[in-house]
Amino acid sequence: MIEQLLIKGLSLGAIYAMIAIGFCLLWQSSRLVNFAEGEFVTIPAFLMVFFYSVLKLPFAPAIIAAIIVSAFLLGFVMKKTLVDALIARGNTPFVVTTIALGFLVRDSLTVFATPEALHFPSMIPQTPLQFGGAMFSSLDLWNIFVAAVVIVCLHLFIRKTKQGKALQAVAQNREAAGIMGIDVQKMILMAFVINAVLVAFSASLAAPIYMVKYDMGNELGLKAFYAAIIGGFNQVKGALLGGLLVGLIEIFTAAYISTQYKSGFVLIVLIAVILFKPEGILGTKEQL
Amino acid sequence: MLEITDLVAGYGKSEVLRGISLEVKEGQIAIIIGPNGAGKTTLFRTIFGLLPTRSGKILFENEDLTKMSSLTRVKKGIALVPQGRNVFPDLNVLENLEMGAYTVVADKKEIQARMEECYRLFPVLRERRIQRAATLSGGEQQMLVIARALMSKPRFMMLDEPSLGISPRLVKEIFKTIHTINQTTNTTIALVEQNAKIALKLGHVGYVMEGGQIKMSGTTHDLACDERVKHAYLGKRE
Numbered sequence: 100m101i102e103q104l105l106i107k108g109l110s111l112g113a114i115y116a117m118i119a120i121g122f123c124l125l126w127q128s129s130r131l132v133n134f135a136e137g138e139f140v141t142i143p144a145f146l147m148v149f150f151y152s153v154l155k156l157p158f159a160p161a162i163i164a165a166i167i168v169s170a171f172l173l174g175f176v177m178k179k180t181l182v183d184a185l186i187a188r189g190n191t192p193f194v195v196t197t198i199a200l201g202f203l204v205r206d207s208l209t210v211f212a213t214p215e216a217l218h219f220p221s222m223i224p225q226t227p228l229q230f231g232g233a234m235f236s237s238l239d240l241w242n243i244f245v246a247a248v249v250i251v252c253l254h255l256f257i258r259k260t261k262q263g264k265a266l267q268a269v270a271q272n273r274e275a276a277g278i279m280g281i282d283v284q285k286m287i288l289m290a291f292v293i294n295a296v297l298v299a300f301s302a303s304l305a306a307p308i309y310m311v312k313y314d315m316g317n318e319l320g321l322k323a324f325y326a327a328i329i330g331g332f333n334q335v336k337g338a339l340l341g342g343l344l345v346g347l348i349e350i351f352t353a354a355y356i357s358t359q360y361k362s363g364f365v366l367i368v369l370i371a372v373i374l375f376k377p378e379g380i381l382g383t384k385e386q387l
Numbered sequence: 388m389l390e391i392t393d394l395v396a397g398y399g400k401s402e403v404l405r406g407i408s409l410e411v412k413e414g415q416i417a418i419i420i421g422p423n424g425a426g427k428t429t430l431f432r433t434i435f436g437l438l439p440t441r442s443g444k445i446l447f448e449n450e451d452l453t454k455m456s457s458l459t460r461v462k463k464g465i466a467l468v469p470q471g472r473n474v475f476p477d478l479n480v481l482e483n484l485e486m487g488a489y490t491v492v493a494d495k496k497e498i499q500a501r502m503e504e505c506y507r508l509f510p511v512l513r514e515r516r517i518q519r520a521a522t523l524s525g526g527e528q529q530m531l532v533i534a535r536a537l538m539s540k541p542r543f544m545m546l547d548e549p550s551l552g553i554s555p556r557l558v559k560e561i562f563k564t565i566h567t568i569n570q571t572t573n574t575t576i577a578l579v580e581q582n583a584k585i586a587l588k589l590g591h592v593g594y595v596m597e598g599g600q601i602k603m604s605g606t607t608h609d610l611a612c613d614e615r616v617k618h619a620y621l622g623k624r625e
Contacts, residue, residue, distance in 0.1 A: 261489070268475045268486050275473040275532075277437065280461035280490030280539070 103233035104350050110239035112346020113246030117301040118323030119330065119338035120250065121294035126332055127270035128290035129182065131190055134197040136298065137320020138204040143169040143299035144311045145208060148217050158220070166299040173299075174292030182291065183284075201316075208313035221307035242304045249300050250339060253293065257335070266290065270333075322349075322362075325369050331382025340381055344368070388413040388575050389434070389543060394443035396433040403429040405599040406443070411543070411592070416569050416576045418607055420583045420620055421596035427579040428470060430596070431545045434577075435467040436460050447543065461490055466541035470548050472528035474535075476521035480512055483520050483531055487538030498538070505534035508564050526557035533561070537568065543575045544568075550582045558582065562589055583620035587611045595620075 118136060125133055133139065143165045150161035181200070185193045222245075226237045257263035268276040269286040277283055301319070309315045322345055330341020348368060349361040356364070378384050389411040397403040403426040411417040419427050432438045434445055436457040445452040452460055475483050484505060488498050506513035509530040515523060520531060529549055536544055546565065550558040566589055569576050580586035587593055593610040595603040603610065610616050 261485070264478065264482055264486065265489060267478060268489075271475045271477055272473060275469065275475065276486070277457060278435070278467050278469060278473070279486050279535070280458045281486070282458060 100232065102231060103235055104354050105347070106233065106235045106239050106243070108347035108350035109343055110242040110346070111350060112343035113242045114301045114304050114319065115323045115326045115345050116339045116342025117246055117249060117297045118319060119326040119342040120253070120335055121297040122323060122327040123332060123335055123338040124290045125294050128266060129186060129287045131182065131186065131193045133294075134194050135201040135204065136323065137316030137318070138201045139173050139295065139298040139316070140302045140305060140319050141208065141313065141316035142173060142204065143302040144219070144306045144315060145212060147303060147306060148219055148311050151219070152217070158222070162222070162303050165303075166296060169299040170292050170295045173295035175288065177295070178288045178291040182287065186287070205313050212313070214313060216310035216312040219306040219311050222303065225307075238307065245300065245304060249297065253297070254335075262289065322365065325365055328379060329369055329372050331379030333383060333385060334379070334381045337379050337381035341379065388448060389577070390444075390446040391434070392444045394430075394433065394445065395441040396429060396438050397441065398438070402441075403599050404433060407599070407601055409594055409601060409604065411575055411577055413575055414569070414573050415592060416565070416578060416590040418586045418590035418593040419577065419579045419596055420581075420586065420593065425596040426599040427596055428547055431467060431547050431577070431579060434545065435465060458490060461539060464540070464542035466536040466539050466544045468532050468536045468544065468546045468549065470551060472525060472532065474520035474523070474528050474531055477519055479519055480516045480523070480531060483535050484538050487535035491539045501538050501540065505537055508537070508567065509534050526553045526561070529553055529561060533564070541574060543577070545577045545579075547579045548581060549578075550580065550585070558585065562586075565589065583616070
């Protein structure tokens with residue numbers, strides 16, 4: 100039973116973790132919090148349905164196309180428009196604007212696409228697996244696997260490449276990074292593009308489970324936001340831990356207490372973290 | 388090498404630099420002293436392009452810098468060592484140095500060679516090279532910041548109070564190294580310093596800055612002998 104819940108929790112947590120890492124990268128590079136992050140998951144999910152069911156592309160190319168388009172729209176276009184217009188004014192105007200953007204995306208999808216939930220197949224066939232006493236779906240393992248590959252690639256990129264180190268430099272000391280001649284704006288653009296790719300991957304995992312719907316991002320975005328706060332908003336490893344924790348808490352609460360309380364328990368942990376370790380479990384204190 | 392005329396700059400409504408003119412010749416060490424709030428740091432930030440020039444000219448090797456970005460200025464051979472211990476705390480020493488060469492060189496061998504040069508100047512950095520910068524002592528962090536600036540092989544380097552918050556013994560060592568850098572690589576240096584006594588010994592020319600203007604200038608020897616400078620900055624009274 101425990102193993103089964105662990106796998107299910109990690110599988111759910113893997114989806115949250117990728118979004119939470121996106122929050123964290125944006126914050127580190129630009130000091131902005133994107134309140135439309137949930138809709139940033141919804142958009143690639145709709146793109147996948149569009150490429151697959153409307154344009155009738157084969158499955159894999161449809162997903163890849165959705166990832167590329169979302170990297171362009173949610174990364175490049177987002178940076179060149181809203182971010183460039185607002186970044187000099189600090190985080191608050193950006194937060195308000197992205198809340199509005201979220202409404203705009205949800206309502207536009209309802210009006211111009213569909214208010215119905217759309218089906219999207221999973222990347223691998225969904226078969227029940229049994230491992231000892233644990234019963235789970237092949238999708239659970241697949242989610243953990245995809246997220247692990249994506250996060251390891253991201254980690255290697257940030258730690259080993261010159262561009263990745265420059266991104267860290269901007270996150271750690273923006274003024275000094277500028278003095279080194281590192282193009283801070285380019286690094287912020289890179290963070291937005293990486294974020295867009297991360298949310299697109301999480302959309303590809305979430306779509307078969309949650310169905311593709313205009314408001315599918317509400318809960319995902321919110322849970323990932325909690326996850327980033329719980330784990331530590333300014334540390335990628337914190338966001339990863341937070342994401343996995345939130346997934347586990349939800350699954351274990353649903354199993355042992357009640358499904359209705361699963362979100363409530365996450366909030367209790369969130370409040371406890373804010374009270375006792377406001378920088379998050381692995382986060383570091385920041386001077387504002 | 389560097390020629391500034393009637394430079395005006397500031398933050399928001401306040402004008403911090405109110406018509407600065409000064410000159411640093413190739414191979415020289417220029418010392419800028421003055422009380423807190425005189426605009427010394429602002430001057431460096433403006434020369435480096437972190438702050439826009441409102442009026443006046445900054446000529447670097449007869450080329451006007453005022454419209455160029457900081458990035459272009461780095462590529463022209465200008466480096467700034469900012470005040471305080473401006474390291475990248477979670478990168479190790481090696482990676483910090485690598486960032487110093489970020490925009491200027493891509494060749495790995497060249498980067499390696501420059502690192503070796505830095506280690507020769509600051510041997511302690513070699514021992515610490517895989518340590519996170521945050522774990523270094525204050526003096527070591529200051530050395531790292533200077534070494535990181537050297538990675539771009541600047542021809543003109545500005546140092547903003549490298550002695551701030553560092554033990555007197557280390558200050559001596561750092562000043563000796565600055566002298567070595569100037570002598571061996573012919574790097575032209577401008578140094579802002581509170582510690583006027585030791586700085587004036589090091590430099591060739593000096594400027595006294597007060598209220599956003601140059602109040603006095605001359606060879607460091609002349610300045611060190613000047614009664615007003617002695618009184619205000621060297622703590623000597625007749």
